[in-house]
Amino acid sequence: xxxxxxxxxxxxxxxxxxxxxxxxxxxxxxxxxxxxxxxxxxxxxxxxxxxxxxxxxxxxxxxxxxxxxxxxxxxxxxxxxxxxxxxxxxxxxxxxxxxxxxxxxxxxxxxxxxxxxxxxxxxxxxxxxxxxxxxxxxxxxxxxxxxxxxxxxxxxxxxxxxxxxxxxxxxxxxxxxxxxxxxxxxxxxxxxxxxxxxxxxxxxxxxxxxxxxxxxxxxxxxxxxxxxxxxxxxxxxxxxxxxxxxxxxxxx
Amino acid sequence: xxxxxxxxxxxxxxxxxxxxxxxxxxxxxxxxxxxxxxxxxxxxxxxxxxxxxxxxxxxxxxxxxxxxxxxxxxxxxxxxxxxxxxxxxxxxxxxxxxxxxxxxxxxxxxxxxxxxxxxxxxxxxxxxxxxxxxxxxxxxxxxxxxxxxxxxxxxxxxxxxxxxxxxxxxxxxxxxxxxxxxxxxxxxxxxxxxxxxxxxxxxxxxxxxxxxxxxxxxxxxxxxxxxxxxxxxxxxxxxxxxxxxxxxxxxxxxxxxxxxxxxxxxxxxxxxxxxxxxxxxxxxxxxxxxxxxxxxxxxxxxxxxxxxxxxxxxxxxxxxxxxxxxxxxxxxxxxxxxxxxxxxxxxxxxxxxxxxxxxxxxxxxxxxxxxxxx
Numbered sequence: 001x002x003x004x005x006x007x008x009x010x011x012x013x014x015x016x017x018x019x020x021x022x023x024x025x026x027x028x029x030x031x032x033x034x035x036x037x038x039x040x041x042x043x044x045x046x047x048x049x050x051x052x053x054x055x056x057x058x059x060x061x062x063x064x065x066x067x068x069x070x071x072x073x074x075x076x077x078x079x080x081x082x083x084x085x086x087x088x089x090x091x092x093x094x095x096x097x098x099x100x101x102x103x104x105x106x107x108x109x110x111x112x113x114x115x116x117x118x119x120x121x122x123x124x125x126x127x128x129x130x131x132x133x134x135x136x137x138x139x140x141x142x143x144x145x146x147x148x149x150x151x152x153x154x155x156x157x158x159x160x161x162x163x164x165x166x167x168x169x170x171x172x173x174x175x176x177x178x179x180x181x182x183x184x185x186x187x188x189x190x191x192x193x194x195x196x197x198x199x200x201x202x203x204x205x206x207x208x209x210x211x212x213x214x215x216x217x218x219x220x221x222x223x224x225x226x227x228x229x230x231x232x233x234x235x236x237x238x239x240x241x242x243x244x245x246x247x248x249x250x251x252x
Numbered sequence: 253x254x255x256x257x258x259x260x261x262x263x264x265x266x267x268x269x270x271x272x273x274x275x276x277x278x279x280x281x282x283x284x285x286x287x288x289x290x291x292x293x294x295x296x297x298x299x300x301x302x303x304x305x306x307x308x309x310x311x312x313x314x315x316x317x318x319x320x321x322x323x324x325x326x327x328x329x330x331x332x333x334x335x336x337x338x339x340x341x342x343x344x345x346x347x348x349x350x351x352x353x354x355x356x357x358x359x360x361x362x363x364x365x366x367x368x369x370x371x372x373x374x375x376x377x378x379x380x381x382x383x384x385x386x387x388x389x390x391x392x393x394x395x396x397x398x399x400x401x402x403x404x405x406x407x408x409x410x411x412x413x414x415x416x417x418x419x420x421x422x423x424x425x426x427x428x429x430x431x432x433x434x435x436x437x438x439x440x441x442x443x444x445x446x447x448x449x450x451x452x453x454x455x456x457x458x459x460x461x462x463x464x465x466x467x468x469x470x471x472x473x474x475x476x477x478x479x480x481x482x483x484x485x486x487x488x489x490x491x492x493x494x495x496x497x498x499x500x501x502x503x504x505x506x507x508x509x510x511x512x513x514x515x516x517x518x519x520x521x522x523x524x525x526x527x528x529x530x531x532x533x534x535x536x537x538x539x540x541x542x543x544x545x546x547x548x549x550x551x552x553x554x555x556x557x558x559x560x561x562x563x564x565x566x567x568x569x570x571x572x573x574x575x576x577x578x579x580x581x582x583x584x585x586x587x588x589x590x591x592x593x594x595x596x597x598x599x600x601x602x603x604x605x606x607x608x609x610x611x612x613x614x615x616x617x618x619x620x621x622x623x624x625x626x
Binding site: 107 | 258
């Protein structure tokens with residue numbers, strides 16, 4: 001299978017507000033795609049539609065060849081979605097229990113999830129906090145738990161919405177290493193972020209959303225060439241600040 | 253079934269670690285109901301001891317004075333003594349026929365007072381020993397007892413076994429499940445865990461079912477603890493008349509089993525209702541705001557049956573109405589007129605109600621727009 005994610009003419013309206021406007025792009029297996037855009041550009045809405053959490057107003061989304069609306073359980077089984085800063089944990093469960101709870105839903109055996117939790121908690125420096133109740137965790141450790149919870153069933157497609165929010169530099173870099181390892185194993189990753197260094201370090205492709213529409217999809221190199229600069233932060237500042245003409249960016 | 257079981261387990265684990273819920277489910281039944289019962293018992297003990305009874309104008313002032321001196325019961329002459337009993341001003345009335353040496357005691361058919369009746373019987377016995385009443389020096393006096401239409405019991409004495417049990421079941425089913433139901437959906441929305449839950453590869457119906465089972469179980473525990481504490485405090489109550497539970501022992505086995513089935517169906521329906529409300533609320537606080545008026549529902553039904561219904565037996569329609577039917581069954585059971593057909597109608601109606609409530613609850617839960625912030 002060539003494309004693992006195919007999005008065609010995807011639109012989403014919330015009342016009179018247009019969240020997504022005829023979004024169309026596709027992602028190959030093993031790619032890491034950076035989903036960029038200003039606040040309210042539609043990134044989170046797009047990720048939630050991809051996992052079948054909210055229905056689109058029109059258009060089509062296929063994950064691993066299956067229509068998200070027609071076969072949501074198949075899609076959910078193969079996708080892991082991490083929400084942004086408002087991701088919640090069960091406060092009266094420990095960090096470990098929060099992760100194990102989700103692992104059991106996916107049918108991951110205790111032996112396997114215990115091994116994964118041990119390894120990844122070590123990488124993210126979460127081990128000393130694994131048996132603390134979630135209500136006692138700092139914001140950063142809270143985010144580390146949600147990362148492990150998202151990855152615990154080793155999904156084929158990983159959708160990450162601002163995954164490093166609240167993480168310190170060391171944990172962010174460890175997380176980047178984790179993603180590189182996951183990518184190496186052929187997993188497909190889409191992640192939205194406002195930290196351009198992460199995009200430059202990890203992404204082979206970027207998709208830029210402006211007011212719910214795709215204004216650019218392609219490789220970083222192509223974007224640099226088009227914008228005649230290798231400074232992604234400057235490019236995004238232009239896009240978000242509105243000084244960049246939308247039509248100049250669209251390349252497909 | 254795995255998803256439902258996992259959700260069920262997690263909900264219970266979380267609730268048992270929640271001190272607030274521990275208070276609602278365990279401490280409230282163990283402390284509140286006994287405290288309330290002891291309080292009512294004391295109130296009953298403090299009721300005025302000296303009743304005033306109506307007598308006919310055939311009683312002379314001397315006879316009334318002698319009666320009061322001997323019994324401690326004050327009297328007043330009423331033109332139509334039967335009306336005094338009917339209006340609830342007097343628990344009974346006495347007529348006297350000096351020529352035939354008879355005292356007629358008309359007791360209320362609704363609210364008889366056995367203690368007072370015994371006092372009067374003893375008075376007549378004494379009378380025959382002492383031969384004090386001026387109208388007769390030779391032969392014995394007779395006491396004739398008859399019934400007269402009386403008024404329903406007073407507010408306090410309405411707290412018989414039925415009313416307390418009805419209130420306990422009605423309120424505990426809701427308070428027991430309130431904490432977990434608000435936490436299970438509105439709380440998850442507020443914390444942001446609901447979105448993660450909905451990304452799981454299971455239908456939302458299975459997720460809802462796990463939550464519903466957990467809420468139902470916690471409510472059931474609360475109801476069992478409440479009834480147990482209610483029954484266990486009985487030996488310490490000195491004025492048992494108001495909170496008598498002997499009627500439960502008088503129930504037939506089929507009716508007793510029927511009431512237990514009804515109780516389970518009622519708890520399940522309450523759980524579905526609580527979860528529905530929780531689904532509509534955006535936050536924990538909002539859910540609690542919506543749920544508070546719902547807590548009044550069992551009280552309204554109980555008080556309606558207690559003070560709005562004059563008959564012992566209720567019309568058949570009461571047994572078809574959801575939430576009313578279980579209380580109607582308890583009402584008739586306490587009045588010892590419960591028929592198996594009424595119990596069966598209530599069970600059938602409750603089965604329909606619980607099926608509808610589960611269907612609606614899970615259907616409302618299916619709409620992600622209700623569960624997710626935009």
